[in-house]
Amino acid sequence: MTDRQKMAQGPSSPVFTREIVRRIIDGFFGDTEAMLRELEEAGFDRDAVVKHVRALGLTKQLLRQHNINPQQLSVRTCIGCEREFLSQGSHNRFCDACRPRS
């Protein structure tokens, strides 16, 4: 199967790759509407994108609470449970649920 055929097969459930999530994060802290339109054109369902944003814990409150630089946000795989989560820096290797408490 060629890549083109794979693309044609997948518009109903495109994959949230790291690159797409990066775009979502940038869009969320910038021009959210433009980001949503762009992803819709790429075959993403708007509701699915919004759900994915929520699943990552990406909220405006998060930005305000922690004074986060969006450039430092990235999606990582938790070394505890191996789920993807929103990391606030290279030191951040655990999701909220797995983060060791002191």
Ligand SMILES: [Zn+2]
């Ligand atoms: Zn975890």
